Amino acid sequence: MSILVNHLDHIYNPGTVFEVKALSDVSFSVDEGEYIGLVGHTGSGKSTLAAHLNGLMKPTGGGIYYNGVDIASEGYNLKELRGHIGLVFQYPEHQLFEEDVFTDVCFGPKNLGLSRTEVEMRAYDALKAVGIDDDHFYVSPFDLSGGEKRRVAIAGVLAMKPEVLILDEPCAGLDPAGRDEILAVADELHDSLGITIILISHSMDDLARHVKRILVMNDGKLVMDGTAREVFSHREELEAMGLAVPEVTAVLADLKKAGIPVRDDLITVEEAAKEILRVFGR
Amino acid sequence: MIREITLGQYYPADSVLHRLDPRVKLFGTLLYVISLFLFQSFTGYIVATVFLASLIAISHVPVKFMFRGLKAIFILLIFTAVLNMFLTPGRELVSFWKITITIEGLRFAAFMILRLTYLITGSSIMTLTTTPSNLTDGLEKSMRWMNILKVPVHEIAMMMSIALTFIPVLLEETDRIIKAQQARGADFESGNLIHRIRALVPILVPLFVSAFRRANDLALAMESRCYRGGEGRTKMRPLRYERRDIIAYLVLALYIACIITVGILF
Ligand SMILES: Nc1ncnc2c1ncn2[C@@H]1O[C@H](COP(=O)(O)OP(=O)(O)OP(=O)(O)O)[C@@H](O)[C@H]1O
Numbered sequence: 219m220s221i222l223v224n225h226l227d228h229i230y231n232p233g234t235v236f237e238v239k240a241l242s243d244v245s246f247s248v249d250e251g252e253y254i255g256l257v258g259h260t261g262s263g264k265s266t267l268a269a270h271l272n273g274l275m276k277p278t279g280g281g282i283y284y285n286g287v288d289i290a291s292e293g294y295n296l297k298e299l300r301g302h303i304g305l306v307f308q309y310p311e312h313q314l315f316e317e318d319v320f321t322d323v324c325f326g327p328k329n330l331g332l333s334r335t336e337v338e339m340r341a342y343d344a345l346k347a348v349g350i351d352d353d354h355f356y357v358s359p360f361d362l363s364g365g366e367k368r369r370v371a372i373a374g375v376l377a378m379k380p381e382v383l384i385l386d387e388p389c390a391g392l393d394p395a396g397r398d399e400i401l402a403v404a405d406e407l408h409d410s411l412g413i414t415i416i417l418i419s420h421s422m423d424d425l426a427r428h429v430k431r432i433l434v435m436n437d438g439k440l441v442m443d444g445t446a447r448e449v450f451s452h453r454e455e456l457e458a459m460g461l462a463v464p465e466v467t468a469v470l471a472d473l474k475k476a477g478i479p480v481r482d483d484l485i486t487v488e489e490a491a492k493e494i495l496r497v498f499g500r
Numbered sequence: 501m502i503r504e505i506t507l508g509q510y511y512p513a514d515s516v517l518h519r520l521d522p523r524v525k526l527f528g529t530l531l532y533v534i535s536l537f538l539f540q541s542f543t544g545y546i547v548a549t550v551f552l553a554s555l556i557a558i559s560h561v562p563v564k565f566m567f568r569g570l571k572a573i574f575i576l577l578i579f580t581a582v583l584n585m586f587l588t589p590g591r592e593l594v595s596f597w598k599i600t601i602t603i604e605g606l607r608f609a610a611f612m613i614l615r616l617t618y619l620i621t622g623s624s625i626m627t628l629t630t631t632p633s634n635l636t637d638g639l640e641k642s643m644r645w646m647n648i649l650k651v652p653v654h655e656i657a658m659m660m661s662i663a664l665t666f667i668p669v670l671l672e673e674t675d676r677i678i679k680a681q682q683a684r685g686a687d688f689e690s691g692n693l694i695h696r697i698r699a700l701v702p703i704l705v706p707l708f709v710s711a712f713r714r715a716n717d718l719a720l721a722m723e724s725r726c727y728r729g730g731e732g733r734t735k736m737r738p739l740r741y742e743r744r745d746i747i748a749y750l751v752l753a754l755y756i757a758c759i760i761t762v763g764i765l766f
């Protein structure tokens with residue numbers, strides 16, 4: 219599995235006053251088994267990029283290659299692509315429509331043309347994977363809580379057994395427990411099933427804790443691409459873009475400025491706690 | 501794709517027409533539409549064409565946008581034209597089988613197409629150069645006299661303005677839902693009619709749910725800001741006639757005078 223994004227451009231409503239350059243000259247590649255975070259200010263083009271990776275929009279320039287084949291080429295089987303690259307939209311719970319949870323999750327695999335048993339097995343596995351109990355399977359999706367709806371919607375995409383899962387702000391509007399649950403699901407999918415994950419998020423702390431590599435978008439351009447530690451070492455640049463570094467990284471940097479000899483390239487609370495204890499000799 | 505629909509769409513630009521008081525534009529559009537039925541002659545069309553062309557020229561809206569509205573009624577246009585062509589009695593031009601095309605019919609059909617085209621284009625100029633909120637403001641103010649007849653003018657205007665602002669929002673939402681279902685492998689393009697109609701369920705259900713949710717949120721938001729109808733409500737930007745509006749009325753009067761003269765003379 220490999221994805222190559224090559225000089226991708228996207229302009230909305232070209233040639234009118236409503237013209238917006240949402241993506242300009244974006245290039246990067248994704249290898250099998252990566253766990254990538256995608257950040258950027260609101261309107262920087264993250265969702266537009268995600269829609270392109272899923273073949274939902276046609277690039278106005280450049281291209282995307284999945285396993286070496288241009289997905290915008292004539293006759294490319296986009297339905298099959300969408301089975302391989304799963305996209306969970308921002309607020310995915312707004313796409314639920316069936317009478318009960320289980321049938322809704324079946325929608326995706328059914329569209330892939332699988333047999334009924336296969337469809338139901340996948341739906342069952344997906345619902346289990348996101349932690350929905352059997353007694354919720356046959357209630358209306360509209361009767362669930364926000365967090366449960368979100369998990370059912372994610373299951374709807376998971377049931378298609380994608381090799382790559384793109385999650386567009388899966389934690390927006392959830393409480394801390396709900397957020398941790400969703401991210402734990404993502405971790406589990408990555409660690410035990412080897413699914414490649416692209417996580418779009420505004421929370422630097424979440425990214426620091428979960429992803430290995432971070433892509434930073436600014437005004438439609440890809441401005442940084444590196445390991446989480448590398449990216450978070452550019453505090454000023456990130457802040458100039460309206461972003462930030464994880465809170466603990468900022469704390470460490472300020473401690474260093476105040477004359478305490480701590481390392482300031484640590485990004486998670488656990489690492490930082492250990493470092494501070496080390497410096498104070500405990 | 502779905503954003504191609506331009507029904508009642510506003511096109512932001514800087515032009516005299518954009519700055520005119522909405523009441524002038526509403527009244528002008530009404531008069532213009534009536535004027536199209538005041539003449540039968542070719543000369544009349546010359547006057548109307550000159551008027552319409554100058555409006556398009558000073559509106560700073562790309563011509564392509566003006567004619568988009570026509571696409572929607574294209575079938576209707578052709579249909580009326582064809583019916584008129586065959587069903588108008590008069591001198592025979594050609595005839596085959598049981599169908600006769602008359603000279604009068606042809607002339608009538610051509611004029612019919614022109615008239616409808618001018619009508620739609622003229623009204624598009626109004627919606628393209630006036631924001632929905634301005635438009636309803638104008639409507640509310642020019643219809644205020646109807647309050648005497650116990651017509652709830654303010655409420656009607658408010659409903660219109662909400663409906664107009666929701667059109668683009670719901671179109672965007674539809675677009676998003678279509679994409680979300682496509683990401684789950686939904687297919688809206690192939691299969692027979694029944695298959696395609698059933699394929700709409702995954703779009704329509706979430707769309708209705710979201711429309712109700714939005715309507716509910718909006719009602720709550722309005723109530724929490726103490727909205728209680730039009731009584732005693734003042735405007736942030738009250739409509740007031742400026743010099744350019746007076747000039748516009750004069751131009752309008754001149755145009756109508758021309759049309760009436762042409763209508764009588766030719
Ligand atoms: N359907 C559309 N038509 C026109 N412009 C659009 C459309 N969708 C998005 N845009 C514009 O494209 C730009 C990128 O939008 P996008 O939704 O990709 O941003 P984002 O990074 O996902 O933001 P957020 O963090 O708020 O979700 C924005 O300026 C937005 O206004």
Ligand SMILES: [Mg+2]
Binds near residue numbers: 386
């Ligand atoms: Mg987004």
